[in-house]
Amino acid sequence: MLEAISLTRVFGSLTAVDDVSFHVRPGRMTGFVGANGAGKTTTMRMLMGVLAPTSGSVTWNGSPIGAEDRRGFGYMPEERGLYPRMKLAEQLSYFARLHGFSRRDALSRADELLGFFGLEERRDDLLDNLSLGNQQRVQIAAALIHRPTALVLDEPFSGLDPLAVDAMVELLQREAADVPVLFSSHQLELVERLCDDLVILSGGRVVAAGSVDELRSESVERYRVVLDGQDAAWLRDLRGVRVDDVDGSTALLTLDGIEAADLTRTVVERGPVLEVARVRQPLSEIFREVTR
Amino acid sequence: MSTPSTTGPATGRGMWRVVAEREVSTQVRSKAFLIQSGLLLVGLIGMVVLYTFLGDRQQTSTVGVVDEIAATAVDEASTIARSTDDNAVLEAMTYDDVAAAEDAVLAGDVDAALLPAASGEGYELVGEDGVSPTITQSVTAAVSQLVTTANAAEQDVDLAALVRGAEVGQRLLDPDAEDAGLRQAASFIFVLLFYVTALTFGLTIAGSVTQEKESRVVEILAASVPIRALLWGKIAGASVLAIGQTVVLALAGVIGLVATGNLDALGVIGPAIGWYVVFFVLGFVALASLWSVAGALASRQQDLGGATAPLQIILFAPYLIAVTAGEGVRTVVSMLPVVSTMLMPARLAEGDVPAWQLVVAILVTLVAAALFVRLGARVYENNLLRTGNRISFREAWARRAPADA
Structure with a gap:
């Protein structure tokens, strides 16, 4: 388990990251979300040790993290970085060899990952000659090349089309199913689909952290009621609920004293009903609530 | 590894x-x-x-001659010339008569000619409009050496005794300077x-x-x-x-x-x-x-x-x-x-x-x-x-x- 404990980073008069604590559990995808400038990248760089924290610490499996531990991690920095004028296979195997792979193992590992993305034909092309999407695939391959013990990925999906995202997620699930994975993104619907856990950062502080389900259950429960032709405005007079919105025969309401079963029974008693459904609150709404 | x-x-x-x-x-x-x-x-x-x-190019000068003594003198001169300039070489070219040798000088086939002097005594160096110092010095020295030796023998003079103590040797203080x-x-x-x-x-x-x-x-x-x-x-x-x-x-x-x-x-x-x-x-x-x-x-x-x-x-x-x-x-x-x-x-x-x-x-x-x-x-x-x-x-x-x- 990778854990950040009270990480703080000050740049001049700006506190970019302020007392940030959270953990990334193995075998779970942890989404790291926050507006631009919330401190995601700074936090990730401190986790990886390429930036020293002003205060606070990082632990790995309960003990203070060391350089050797970090070397086992896979890292995808925010500013993508590979050798532009190096051949793909050569480049990936170089990174593998920096992690102690033998020359032969490094090359076969590089080919394996290139093969996953269908880039085996281009193994001898220069990185520069690839499309941006393909460069991004090579970048994630570089992060996975040494079978990392944890993954820290800064915006790994930005700029990818949905199919490419699916391929990358599949690769992550295959290659890093049982290690802690932290990835930042501001594509909330993507985070919602992929994440088990969530850390929400705002203004350098953690405003919410936990499993996606927990965060959802903490927030208020809403229901949508659709009547068959009838105007739904009467629901406003119903005791124990708060109506947020009415549009013709559809109402959006929050339970405020009665149970869901009571609501359903009451509505059905009044006339024909098409739907009484719990509204799964989209992540974007949780996000807006906690960062407000 | x-x-x-x-x-x-x-x-x-x-x-x-x-x-x-x-x-x-x-x-x-x-x-x-x-x-x-x-x-x-x-x-x-x-x-x-x-x-x-540049270093190995030999400066070969040719000298026209009409008799055996002059030819020997030129060979001798070549040795003398080399002692002052590593790359200097003198070569004798034998011609049938004085006129042919003079024509060769004028035509530029040879750099100079070592011919019996018109006066009948000794030799003269014949050039077109000048003779290079290397040729002049070495040939003059060679001829005088040859003729002196011949004369000494003719007069029954012990040349070695005559020139004893007159040698000027060489001692180099900085041979690398070369x-x-x-x-x-x-x-x-x-x-x-x-x-x-x-x-x-x-x-x-x-x-x-x-x-x-x-x-x-x-x-x-x-x-x-x-x-x-x-x-x-x-x-x-x-x-x-x-x-x-x-x-x-x-x-x-x-x-x-x-x-x-x-x-x-x-x-x-x-x-x-x-x-x-x-x-x-x-x-x-x-x-x-x-x-x-x-x-x-x-x-x-x-x-x-x-x-x-x-x-x-x-x-x-x-x-x-x-x-x-x-x-x-x-x-x-x-x-x-x-x-x-x-x-x-x-x-x-x-x-x-x-x-x-x-x-x-x-x-x-x-x-x-x-x-x-x-x-x-x-x-x-x-x-x-x-x-x-x-x-x-x-x-x-x-x-x-x-x-x-």
Whole structure:
């Protein structure tokens, strides 16, 4: 388990990251979300040790993290970085060899990952000659090349089309199913689909952290009621609920004293009903609530 | 290195070798490196060939003769001429009569003619509009020697007794002075070669560091291996290349001198070539870490010029001194680090250098190399992960790096 404990980073008069604590559990995808400038990248760089924290610490499996531990991690920095004028296979195997792979193992590992993305034909092309999407695939391959013990990925999906995202997620699930994975993104619907856990950062502080389900259950429960032709405005007079919105025969309401079963029974008693459904609150709404 | 350690984190130890390997394999395939090496090689071989061509060209003068005595005199004159000028050769061309010999002079077939004098007594040198001093002096001496010997025999005079005590011998106080041209040329080549090689490979190191910063690959590298391993790898890689190129050039010079039959020249500058390789290794390694630092201070290729300027001056100053300074100054500065790489082989090529001066130069360079590498490592670690504007030297030294926790 990778854990950040009270990480703080000050740049001049700006506190970019302020007392940030959270953990990334193995075998779970942890989404790291926050507006631009919330401190995601700074936090990730401190986790990886390429930036020293002003205060606070990082632990790995309960003990203070060391350089050797970090070397086992896979890292995808925010500013993508590979050798532009190096051949793909050569480049990936170089990174593998920096992690102690033998020359032969490094090359076969590089080919394996290139093969996953269908880039085996281009193994001898220069990185520069690839499309941006393909460069991004090579970048994630570089992060996975040494079978990392944890993954820290800064915006790994930005700029990818949905199919490419699916391929990358599949690769992550295959290659890093049982290690802690932290990835930042501001594509909330993507985070919602992929994440088990969530850390929400705002203004350098953690405003919410936990499993996606927990965060959802903490927030208020809403229901949508659709009547068959009838105007739904009467629901406003119903005791124990708060109506947020009415549009013709559809109402959006929050339970405020009665149970869901009571609501359903009451509505059905009044006339024909098409739907009484719990509204799964989209992540974007949780996000807006906690960062407000 | 071939142990299949496909799982688990690397220890980071020995990773500098992998880094160095990449530096070397990337460079040897780059066009710039191949072109530069090729040009240096061609230039060096060209100089050897030029030296051979200029140095070995014989100045053959032909002298027309009509009798046996004159022909012998010309042969004799050739020996005399060579004693003053290594490349002077005189050849006799025999003609049927005086008129034919004179025609040959006028036609330019021969440089002069040694003909019996019109008066009937002795010989005269016949030229078109003048006779070269080499021919005049050597032929006059040869004829007078021949005729004196003949006359002495005829008169029954003991010539040996007559000339006893009249010989003027030769004692050379500085026999090497004869090779002064060669020595100066060699010393100039050493200075120029180190300047060019150190500058090229230095800029290559700095450029490669900056490129990694600019392409941000350095973040991934820094997360994979200790920053010091990166630095060592770069220094080792560039040094292997620079030293390899220097050895190849030195060998090419030696082989060139042997192939063109200039064994005597090799004897003169051979030891200097050997010392050049030794001083090159020391001087280059001392500077290599500073070039990495310059690269780490620049964030983009455009900043490289400014960041490497101080190093270019460090290299150019001794170059100027080597070319312009007087004897005393050269002796002192030739024992300073980096400067010694240029000046010591140059001084060795020009003449003997006391052993203690060589030892001092090597020790001072070793100390400087150790110092530079430590200083370089600190600044490199401090600045490798910093981006943005070019970092000033004061800043670079002062700020503590985001080191591994």
